Amino acid sequence: MNSRKILVTGSNGQLGSELRKIANDYDDFTFHFTDVAELDITNYEALVNFVKDKKINTIINCAAYTAVDKAEDEKELALKINAEATANLAKIMHDTKGQLIHVSTDYVFKGNNFLPYSEIDKIDPINYYGFSKLKGEEEIFKFPINAQIIRTSWLYSSFGNNFVKTILRVAKERDELKVVFDQIGTPTYAADLAQAIMTILAKEKAASSVPSVYHYSNEGVASWFDFAIAIVEGSSSKSKILPVRSSEFPTIANRPNYSVLDKTKIKKEYNLEIPYWKDSLQVCLKKLNNDE
């Protein structure tokens, strides 16, 4: 591809902010970072104009409706942002022969496996957010375009709000914390995912006209209980983490019991080395400590 002109949507979020941080490492690429205030991805005309104006040939879609519980009540809005707007991006990249990198979720699965989910496993969204994200994937498949759909899980970052920051905050306030031990998955440091996305873009593969799905998380497996223990151990807090069942913490949207992702495909095709989740957590905690 000629010089890359990249539009990053939803760039004030966790993943978008991590991409912004590493953008300077890619001198050959021109980045345009936008969020809903400058460029609402549900606005087709605005997108067409932006892409034309800036000669965009690559979109990294970090914009999404990510309020998992609220999505059960705001179905229309979740679908508009996660599916209809994704269709806008796919259509525009199809019409201009560009490339689309889109991020999806482990919640497209039911979450009752006992082996890591691969890209060809049966999809059956666990909740409405997962359904809306699956519809987004399906919209991309309607177009013969060069698109990579990356399903990820348990995203956290030093930017934005997430489980790591919540545990750090609550552990300062309380002596004991109850955290569920019967939901198993893999935490993913958004900085690692951002790096993986840039590796995909930097590797000049022959442009495909069929979208591909990939799974990406950090390496390893944990329950939210294990994740919380590792967070507290990496902090100055003496708070004790207590394991509880999910039934003690009912949520509006269902959550998967098991949603570990099998990353064999992305590792093989892009020669990626993926960090172990505990190592990446240490990197993020160090960054949060330095920022304080």
Ligand SMILES: NC(=O)c1ccc[n+]([C@@H]2O[C@H](COP(=O)([O-])OP(=O)(O)OC[C@H]3O[C@@H](n4cnc5c(N)ncnc54)[C@H](OP(=O)(O)O)[C@@H]3O)[C@@H](O)[C@H]2O)c1
């Ligand atoms: N977070 C997770 O645990 C997780 C897990 C699996 C997959 N994912 C997927 O990973 C991707 C990145 O997630 P993230 O955690 O970085 O999300 P995030 O922090 O919630 O960021 C999403 C960004 O998109 C913006 N946005 C919302 N509607 C928009 C619109 N119509 N036009 C343009 N921007 C819009 C949001 O703005 P506002 O904040 O103003 O709404 C926000 O800045 C998403 O596709 C998400 O579905 C996330």
